[in-house]
Amino acid sequence: MSSTSIVRDPDTTSTALMTKRAWWLVGLNVLVPGSAQTLAGNRRFGRFALGTTLAFWALVVIGVLAALIGREAVLPVVTQPVVLWAMAAVLGLYGLLWVICAIDALRLSRLARVSGRARVAVAVVSIAALVVTGGAAFGAAWTAGTTANILAKVASNTIDITGPDGKPVAVGALTGPANILLVGDDSGDGNAAYGPRGESLNDVTILIHLSPVSHSVTAVSIPRDLYVAQPQCTKANGTVSPAVKQARFNTALSRGGLNCVVASASALTGLPIQYAAKIEFDGVVAMSDAVGGVPVCLATAINDPYSGLTLSAGEHTLQGAQALAFLRTRHGLSTGSDLQRISNQQVFLSSLMRTIKSSETLGNPVKVIALAEAAAQNMQLSTELAQTSTMVSMALALRSIPLDRIAFVQYPSSPATVHGQSVTLPNDGDASALTAALAADQAVVTQKLGGAAVSSGAPSGSSATPTPSASATPSGGVPVQLPSGISGQAADQSTCSKGQTG
Known part of the structure; x- marks a missing residue:
């Protein structure tokens, strides 16, 4: 049975196959949020999450390249309060989307059908990835928002x-x-x-x-x-x-x-x-x-x-x-x-x-x-x-x-x-x-x-x-x-x- 079949049309009576499927779903969600839903869940939501993820990655790559090529020109732009608030909103929404995808991927993995020892491991890895990645997104959103508020406060008292x-x-x-x-x-x-x-x-x-x-x-x-x-x-x-x-x-x-x-x-x-x-x-x-x-x-x-x-x-x-x-x-x-x-x-x-x-x-x-x-x-x-x-x-x-x-x-x-x-x-x-x-x-x-x-x-x-x-x-x-x-x-x-x- 191919990996695609395991994800899309699993044999729920096989503990070994369901364990393998659970690892696939959790792993896909960690690497590319939205991919698990596209293959095994609500495909409309999955395509939306996948597209959002790819768009977010594209923005990150563009930002990194811009910083490497012209940091002194980019920094004054990205540190404007309006830009920072926009970044805070994007990071916060993406963090929320990632949390939803992680929880849904854990639901799709059907832990009840997974072998006992692997069940705990799959759950721990999924939750740890959720905390680390979602926390990073929310932390970056908080930092951007806080910085925007500070700069706005400075500008109001000049x-x-x-x-x-x-x-x-x-x-x-x-x-x-x-x-x-x-x-x-x-x-x-x-x-x-x-x-x-x-x-x-x-x-x-x-x-x-x-x-x-x-x-x-x-x-x-x-x-x-x-x-x-x-x-x-x-x-x-x-x-x-x-x-x-x-x-x-x-x-x-x-x-x-x-x-x-x-x-x-x-x-x-x-x-x-x-x-x-x-x-x-x-x-x-x-x-x-x-x-x-x-x-x-x-x-x-x-x-x-x-x-x-x-x-x-x-x-x-x-x-x-x-x-x-x-x-x-x-x-x-x-x-x-x-x-x-x-x-x-x-x-x-x-x-x-x-x-x-x-x-x-x-x-x-x-x-x-x-x-x-x-x-x-x-x-x-x-x-x-x-x-x-x-x-x-x-x-x-x-x-x-x-x-x-x-x-x-x-x-x-x-x-x-x-x-x-x-x-x-x-x-x-x-x-x-x-x-x-x-x-x-x-x-x-x-x-x-x-x-x-x-x-x-x-x-x-x-x-x-x-x-x-x-x-x-x-x-x-x-x-x-x-x-x-x-x-x-x-x-x-x-x-x-x-x-x-x-």
Whole structure:
């Protein structure tokens, strides 16, 4: 008797033949959903399921080929919310169809006619295949739908930033070197857990130069107490905030929101800023949780009653509120200054970059989605940065940049007293060297660590300096060594924070 006869017209009295038939049906359903029904069940349904399966496979093959041939062109398209929702619907319906086919194939196998030991095996294989394949389809549908919702949420909370000409910046996806401003808002966004807050201040302002050309990233932390002029700027409601002759840099956010911080940073550095983002306290908490914590090293203990941070010397993995407290602490450091806090933040951020670029993070879809969700709920992006094509192009550019070409530097300044106020004033010569390197799209390295950092393994209070390790890639050029007055570190440098030394 042929295999076709066994499937279509079985001898139900033969246990051996019915066992063989059951394996055929289950196997066919695993390989080509719909084929079992076409041969032994409802042929109309079988032909529909078989056609759907072949169409689905064709779409998968086309998608894979498109990704292999032109990934950078395809990714911005397939990550549009409408496309992702369509993918979620298709994957979900196909998963449902596969489950129906699997259950029906098990029914058609007539387990009651199958030998006892094989009966259990056939049922187990069928159910296992149903769970694995159907689960994969439903999981992919959930991932696509969740990503679409996150992107839609990001797009619903954006703000236009304006250039020096007063017109909204319109640049689109990243195609060359670009500057992104990251602003940390200390308002707490109304969360009572952070206690009563005053005006919104940009206590953390980081200008990031990202370049797929020089294969480098330079993140410049601007001190909150930097006492400089701030230009007029346009608020979100369209009104104009007048220029001020001198003010602490962290007052820019309260003067008129994110756009005023962008205008002030651009005026300070002379660099155009194409993209910007504002992050709240809860965003830091959520993002540190999303990556499973950030490992940091302490050369000496930190005990800061103001931020509530108590950490012993040694290794710690920080996440949640503890990570936020570590980034905010001043009084837990040896001098209690904001300049030391920036150095402390660079220790954390360097470790965060190593964590994010590790396979454990980028290779884990759950962590990637959690990071995106944390950003969507706790960040406000400029309109151009919120575009899917922009985010994808930035992610692709960042992935190809090695850790030794990611530099965290502090905008050069010195403590001073002006009109009875403790502030910092820019060191113009060193600042010019830094901004000239960024304007020329050059990678940079520093000659010394910040005041709150020591090289890993160095004794407490050590003044050990980093050894520049940035590599010169064929298309990236040799990094520029910054003046000794500019402190910072590369992302591949493992450093420790110095707490109180007393």
